[in-house]
Amino acid sequence: MRNRSLWIGFLLALGLGLSIALTQQQEVDPYKEAERQRELFRQTAGILPGELYAAQGEELFGQKRGSKNVSLEACDFGLGPGKLEGALTQLPRYFADTRRVEDLETRIVSCMVNLQGFKPEEIKRDDVKALTAFVASKSSEMPINVVPKTSQEIAMYNLGRELWYHRAGDRDMNCAICHDSYAGGKVRLSPVRSPRQGLSNEWPAYRFEADKLYTLQDRIAFCYESVSIHPPDHYSEPMIALSIYMLTEATKGKNKFTELPGFTR
Ligand code: HEC
Structure with a gap:
């Protein structure tokens, strides 16, 4: 009996803890949280x-x-x-x-x-x-300047644009559904940007939620996985094509790189 009430007490406490964590998570501005984490690293480790x-x-x-x-x-x-x-x-x-x-x-x-x-x-x-x-x-905070000129670069950009809109997977998703339609809004609490708004301008970056360095290819793979699509291999054409597409659009939107490597969630 005693054991049982202890167990219930434990479950209640766990539930309370979880709901507090959830409410807090909803209130946290992800950019402010990244800034806070960055400062913590600076103060405790002295290096990012x-x-x-x-x-x-x-x-x-x-x-x-x-x-x-x-x-x-x-x-x-x-x-x-x-x-x-x-x-x-x-x-x-x-x-x-x-x-x-x-x-x-x-x-x-x-x-x-x-x-x-x-x-x-x-x-x-x-x-x-x-x-x-x-x-x-060595390109930290510099303006992005990707302008396809040669026929090979233009072909790669066109392939990237095709992939951007190509619907795939069980959920019939593509990059545009989230990054164009919801640009400026939120998907699962995360603010989402379009390529013109500078999507892809912070990579490679340390993601504190994963405690790992992500390159742009790693970040693209992560988005594929989040909608249960097997990502293209590293160094493959689709990876390079999506990168040149996003960075060309970021150039048109006159975006700069952030501090590089970036520090993000
Ligand atoms: C289900 C919606 C969804 C789909 C589909 C999706 N993404 Fe994302 N993407 C997100 C969200 C949410 C984030 C995280 C934003 C954040 O954490 O600030 C993100 C982040 C990113 C980032 C990094 C964000 C940055 O600020 O640099 C890149 C690059 C990216 N996505 C590329 C892609 C590409 C390429 C595709 C298509 C292959 C794609 N995404 C498909 C929702 C999606």
């Missing part, structure tokens, strides 16, 4: 997690690695070998050496393969993410 990833990436960037035992310092991100300042602002773009339109993550992989001599299957995703954080940090 995104900065740690970028520092890791910087170390990897300068190390002689791969079967050719060279660093990534000669990697060309579109502005010339080793030029990193602002490189992300113009990615994805077409690269003549690989004959592909590449985003930052894909370009890093290309350089690891072609310059350093890694086999694709030897490349660790965590290394690519840290390197992405480092190179992206």
Whole structure:
């Protein structure tokens, strides 16, 4: 008997706790919450997690690695070998050496393969993410400037737009249903932006809710998974196409990158 009332008391307390947590969650402004979490990190650790990833990436960037035992310092991100300042602002773009339109993550992989001599299957995703954080940090708060010009870039943009509106999955969803129709509003308590409003301008970013670094490809995959659709592979055409579509639209809307790597929920 006594056990039973204890158990009921426990359940009641749990219920009360949960309902308080839920009410609080409804009242929390996600942007303010991100700012609060960011400050907490600054105060307790003195450094933001995104900065740690970028520092890791910087170390990897300068190390002689791969079967050719060279660093990534000669990697060309579109502005010339080793030029990193602002490189992300113009990615994805077409690269003549690989004959592909590449985003930052894909370009890093290309350089690891072609310059350093890694086999694709030897490349660790965590290394690519840290390197992405480092190179992206050199475009922090800069205006986005993605303007498809070559026929390859225009084709990739068109593919991205098609995918954006392509309905798929059991729930017959596409990106536009949430990001265009609900832009400025909320989906499941989250504020939603359209590409013209700057969607995609904070990646790579540390997501404190997941306690992990997410690249733009990771974030796109997350949206696919949230509507139960199997996401495209990393470095695949659909990933690059969606990125060039969103970042071109963000350019038309005159958006800047946030602090990079970003800090978000
Ligand atoms: C069910 C609705 C829904 C669908 C469908 C959806 N998203 Fe999202 N998306 C969201 C929500 C909600 C967020 C989170 C906003 C936040 O946390 O601030 C988000 C966030 C994002 C972000 C990061 C937000 C930012 O500020 O940079 C990107 C990029 C993104 N979505 C791309 C896509 C793409 C590409 C597709 C289609 C493949 C897609 N989304 C489909 C609801 C959706």
